[in-house]
Amino acid sequence: MKQSTWFLIGDVLGNILAGVMAAGVAWWLTDPGDNMWLAMLWGMTVPMLLSMPIALLLGRYFGALELMLTMMVSAMLAGMVVAMRAAMSDMLVVDAVIYGALIALVVLRWVFSLNDRLIAPYLRGDHHE
Amino acid sequence: MNNDLQANQRKWDRLAPRFDIMAGEGGEKRWRRAKTHLFSAMGEGDILFMALGTGQDISTFPPEKTLHAIDVSERMLSLAQPRVEAYSGTIHVRQMDIHQPSFEPGSFDQVFTSCTFCSVPEPVEGLKQVFNLLRPGGELLMFEHTGSGYFPFNFMLRTMTFLTNKIGPDMDRDTVANVRAAGFEVSAVENVYLDVVKIIRAVRPRGEG
Numbered sequence: 456m457k458q459s460t461w462f463l464i465g466d467v468l469g470n471i472l473a474g475v476m477a478a479g480v481a482w483w484l485t486d487p488g489d490n491m492w493l494a495m496l497w498g499m500t501v502p503m504l505l506s507m508p509i510a511l512l513l514g515r516y517f518g519a520l521e522l523m524l525t526m527m528v529s530a531m532l533a534g535m536v537v538a539m540r541a542a543m544s545d546m547l548v549v550d551a552v553i554y555g556a557l558i559a560l561v562v563l564r565w566v567f568s569l570n571d572r573l574i575a576p577y578l579r580g581d582h583h584e
Numbered sequence: 585m586n587n588d589l590q591a592n593q594r595k596w597d598r599l600a601p602r603f604d605i606m607a608g609e610g611g612e613k614r615w616r617r618a619k620t621h622l623f624s625a626m627g628e629g630d631i632l633f634m635a636l637g638t639g640q641d642i643s644t645f646p647p648e649k650t651l652h653a654i655d656v657s658e659r660m661l662s663l664a665q666p667r668v669e670a671y672s673g674t675i676h677v678r679q680m681d682i683h684q685p686s687f688e689p690g691s692f693d694q695v696f697t698s699c700t701f702c703s704v705p706e707p708v709e710g711l712k713q714v715f716n717l718l719r720p721g722g723e724l725l726m727f728e729h730t731g732s733g734y735f736p737f738n739f740m741l742r743t744m745t746f747l748t749n750k751i752g753p754d755m756d757r758d759t760v761a762n763v764r765a766a767g768f769e770v771s772a773v774e775n776v777y778l779d780v781v782k783i784i785r786a787v788r789p790r791g792e793g
Contacts, residue, residue: 507744517610518613575618
């Protein structure tokens, strides 16, 4: 397997895990009618901190720093969106999970395109080791 | 300061047995291409490699070089020993804190670092010591992770530092600015991952010292 494929698997797996975890935690912490801004704050910070140890564990195989940065962003955004949505009206956990997974994939796509713009040209593209 | 240095040494001694588990495989494979590219600049002059750690970087060194390598942690260096012995060149290993170097000033033509100045307690002071160890015109070549100029990564890295600096490195340092503050001329900065992991090339100006 190409190394870039292996790392792509890690990035997608890690971020979906972070997004789904964040959405689940935010959904569990929030009830309809809760203060939306407070829910948003918890929804952002708790999942973001929880994603760090998960990223460290996966990072052993896929690279901890890269995973931690993207997973924290995915967790923060997914947690924020689900917490706000759940504070405003009733929400099924399955909807929260779908939100989490979709947000994680959008975050990952954005990070990939930003990274591709920023890195040195000789590091772009595919390679074998 | 001495207490800080001892605390830093203890921190890395404690981390040493777990270092390869935490930082091995994944991270090293992701960064291997960039590190191999950076270390291929090792010349024929006197070379110092800072923060050898458990020697994970040795496999990315060009073959048959002779260099000096230091690390603050005695335990890291003892774990590095098999990799040092397996290297096709010669690596003279010494336990040393860059804040208190025991090399003569102007001893080296090139100094290489690899994820070093995220952990040096006084980065600008440490870089000034590196400046003194280099001959005028000597090169500082660094592979470092730093803070970011992009939101939300800058926020994330600052948040992470509250936790990570208790057990290991800072995640939010402005190492390029620190290199300049120590008196170096920065000749190139290449990003390896976002603007967080980067290669920094700097020179001790010839007019100095």
